Amino acid sequence: MKVLGIIFSYSTRENLRELTKRRTLASLPVGAKYRIIDFPLSNMANHGIHEISVICRNNYHSLIDHLSAGKEWDLERKRGGLRVLTPYDRMAGNEPVLYRGMIEGLANNMDSLHRSRADYVILSGTSVIYNVDFKELLRNHIASGADITAVYADNYNGSHFVPNGSPIYHLDDDDRLADLTINPEESEQPNTRWGIDLIVMRKYLMESLVADAIAFGRYDFDLDILKRLAGSLYIKGVRYEGHLLEISNVPGYMKANMKLLDSEFRARVFRDPVYTKHKDSVPTRYFEGCHIRNSMISEGCRINGVVENSLISREVKIGRGAVIRNSIIMQNTEIMNDVLLDNVIIDKDVIVREHRSLAGHSTYPVVVEKGSIV
Amino acid sequence: MFNQKKKEIIAMLLAGGQGSRLGVLTERIAKPAVPFGGKYRIIDFPLSNCVNSNIDTIGVLTQYQPLELNAYIGSGQPWDLDRIYGGAFILPPYMDSEGGQWYKGTANAIYQNMNFIDQYDPDYVLILSGDHVYKMNYADMLEYHKEKQADCTISVLQVPWEEASRFGVMNADQEMRIYEFEEKPADPKSNLASMGVYIFNWKKLKEYLIKDEADKKSDNDFGKNLIPAMLQAGERMYAYVYGGYWKDVGTIESLWQSNMDTIDPTVPLELDDPPWRIYSRSANKPPQYIGEHAELSDSGIADGCWIDGKIENSIIFSGVTVEEGATVSNSILMPRVTIRANSRIDYAIVAENSEIGEDSCIGWADEGLIMGQDGQITVVGPDLTLGNRVKVARGAIVSTELKDEEVVK
Numbered sequence: 205m206k207v208l209g210i211i212f213s214y215s216t217r218e219n220l221r222e223l224t225k226r227r228t229l230a231s232l233p234v235g236a237k238y239r240i241i242d243f244p245l246s247n248m249a250n251h252g253i254h255e256i257s258v259i260c261r262n263n264y265h266s267l268i269d270h271l272s273a274g275k276e277w278d279l280e281r282k283r284g285g286l287r288v289l290t291p292y293d294r295m296a297g298n299e300p301v302l303y304r305g306m307i308e309g310l311a312n313n314m315d316s317l318h319r320s321r322a323d324y325v326i327l328s329g330t331s332v333i334y335n336v337d338f339k340e341l342l343r344n345h346i347a348s349g350a351d352i353t354a355v356y357a358d359n360y361n362g363s364h365f366v367p368n369g370s371p372i373y374h375l376d377d378d379d380r381l382a383d384l385t386i387n388p389e390e391s392e393q394p395n396t397r398w399g400i401d402l403i404v405m406r407k408y409l410m411e412s413l414v415a416d417a418i419a420f421g422r423y424d425f426d427l428d429i430l431k432r433l434a435g436s437l438y439i440k441g442v443r444y445e446g447h448l449l450e451i452s453n454v455p456g457y458m459k460a461n462m463k464l465l466d467s468e469f470r471a472r473v474f475r476d477p478v479y480t481k482h483k484d485s486v487p488t489r490y491f492e493g494c495h496i497r498n499s500m501i502s503e504g505c506r507i508n509g510v511v512e513n514s515l516i517s518r519e520v521k522i523g524r525g526a527v528i529r530n531s532i533i534m535q536n537t538e539i540m541n542d543v544l545l546d547n548v549i550i551d552k553d554v555i556v557r558e559h560r561s562l563a564g565h566s567t568y569p570v571v572v573e574k575g576s577i578v
Numbered sequence: 579m580f581n582q583k584k585k586e587i588i589a590m591l592l593a594g595g596q597g598s599r600l601g602v603l604t605e606r607i608a609k610p611a612v613p614f615g616g617k618y619r620i621i622d623f624p625l626s627n628c629v630n631s632n633i634d635t636i637g638v639l640t641q642y643q644p645l646e647l648n649a650y651i652g653s654g655q656p657w658d659l660d661r662i663y664g665g666a667f668i669l670p671p672y673m674d675s676e677g678g679q680w681y682k683g684t685a686n687a688i689y690q691n692m693n694f695i696d697q698y699d700p701d702y703v704l705i706l707s708g709d710h711v712y713k714m715n716y717a718d719m720l721e722y723h724k725e726k727q728a729d730c731t732i733s734v735l736q737v738p739w740e741e742a743s744r745f746g747v748m749n750a751d752q753e754m755r756i757y758e759f760e761e762k763p764a765d766p767k768s769n770l771a772s773m774g775v776y777i778f779n780w781k782k783l784k785e786y787l788i789k790d791e792a793d794k795k796s797d798n799d800f801g802k803n804l805i806p807a808m809l810q811a812g813e814r815m816y817a818y819v820y821g822g823y824w825k826d827v828g829t830i831e832s833l834w835q836s837n838m839d840t841i842d843p844t845v846p847l848e849l850d851d852p853p854w855r856i857y858s859r860s861a862n863k864p865p866q867y868i869g870e871h872a873e874l875s876d877s878g879i880a881d882g883c884w885i886d887g888k889i890e891n892s893i894i895f896s897g898v899t900v901e902e903g904a905t906v907s908n909s910i911l912m913p914r915v916t917i918r919a920n921s922r923i924d925y926a927i928v929a930e931n932s933e934i935g936e937d938s939c940i941g942w943a944d945e946g947l948i949m950g951q952d953g954q955i956t957v958v959g960p961d962l963t964l965g966n967r968v969k970v971a972r973g974a975i976v977s978t979e980l981k982d983e984e985v986v987k
Contacts, residue, residue, distance in 0.1 A: 235864070235865070236865040237864065237865045237881075275655070465867075467867065467869075467884075470864070470867065473864075474864045477862045478862075478864065479862055482656070482860045484855050484856075484857050484858070485850075486615075486616070486617070486849045486850045486856075486878070487615070487616030487617055487878035487879055487880040487893070487894070487895075488866065488878065488879050488880075489841065489850070489877070489878050490874040490875060490876070490877050490878075490879065490889075491875065491876060492875045492876055493875070494874060494875065495873075496868040496872055496874055497868065497869075497870055497872070498868070498869065498870055499867075499868050500864075500865045500866070500867050500868075501865055501866050501867075501868060502865040502866075502881065503617070503865075503866075503880060503881050504850070506850070511868075515865075516865075
């Protein structure tokens, strides 16, 4: 069975403030080395999906720079491979119009999607990181006879947390979708099944559902397809049991990264290889006087100071006497001598000068925008 | 033939050497494939030097244990050598209608691949060795070669006089024109040591390769036969003095020393050099994780490591595990090595995939002896499992598995 993977590089419900001001969600750095899209792309490539379209909406320059021809994910292919679908000309007056939901993203790229010879499509968002066995998912979809399989979680790595804006699936006794509501606020909700933006169906069904919806001006996949058609189509809910990382706001981003410091959890996330763009950095250099505890650190760094409970991306320099706690430092940033950081997210290419001190709180981390000088 | 284009210069990289003095480290891999500097292989240096010097066509001559080297080079993509016109080509010995033979010597290896070189119709050919660690701009050397209107330019290093007798020494006049070549002279007249990096005018080289092949008494070696023959015939041969870091990593001690040089700020072998990056095939590992009990100083650590012990003055390759209480000092841990809790590794090289059990000591020495002072390095070969409470004496070579509490003197 040939499968086309479709990844949406954007989310209509994220609020990541400065972090996605100049980049699309899919190219947000995560895990001290990766971009979010590395996870679904690697996950698909590791399970034999070698034809993948990435639907972009806005601010996708960093994403295209990252993905290039897809070589690193083994997706630079003649048969299938990676296609990055940038928006078609959509203007209202002189203003570009952004896709309002997944349906509009699909509809505007239908020419490209039509051309694929795949029998099935697997749709994935980027605000939830998971690791699914796609072959098994497809087998179960075919065996169940369902029109659509929608994957849900009923916990978040053991907690009852349900993200803001997630679709909540109400299933009948046969796991068939009866109704769908949107979670109004982030909260602890036991026994709630929330969709992780992972959908399987026949490609021709997707094409006709999208054409129908667009004809009536409908754009929201959850409400206008899943909820509206729950009575007429067999939409089956399938429970996802593995690890999850949900990234749609700044504290959630912080929490997701910090979760990777848990060695048992990290081993599960990296059980299969996760591919990313190579940088050819040198091994990280640790100098006398540095002190590192419970941290994830990428190659190319030069570390003289103290680093605790933090994630440090590639080619970061940390000066003598600097103390970094509970923080995320992105690529190519320089932290000079005697800087103090606690609960801070520092974006790429930032310079923090000597003796500066920044502190946030785990529920409201300080974010320093890309390219700033503090 | 297809996709050919004339090239001004192409490189031929001699990568067939066994490196027998590296013992267990080169039992199953050729010397150029030996891991180096925390994430590289030795061959990354000449390959990266080539692409950084705008040389995009490289023949890699393999013979001894080529499997790992072939897989490593692959399409040449990590070095930007997957090109339409040119790129990296693995050139093993082959058969033709006349039969076939192994590469008898360095010159014979090039002789057997004259057709490969002719495809690109180059003006110049750069001959390189796959077992040296250095960063060098071959484009500058080519400029010099053209300026001197030389037939052959040999890159040389000014070595301390007392060491000159260990090298092939070039005796040159004030213009740097070479008039004599002496292989390991007892009483050297010059301290200009050959680095095994040559630029030849291709027409001239071809002529001498054919002559050399016809001489049944020749060893078909550049240093021993071809270069002396060219000198004798009065060809224009010049020495090009290279001023940077260069090391032949032919012995365990020099391999260890050269690795340590990558983390010594006083040695001019800085690998963190964005305009002159050394490229390598990525291991695709997650970032390193440093645990609650780690103590790190003066070390280089690659991706994919899990470090909870003490690391000082050491090079740690990707995917290495060092457990709590273990101490690694002045040592090189090659990819995917595991050091179990409370073990002590000092002045040692532990090769790929090997595991050292708990409470062991690698590089153990009697009280009163200062570790490493006599330059002795302990080596644990690849893919070995050593038990718990094992003791391996300083300078010993371990090439078999060891049971719990075994002692190697």
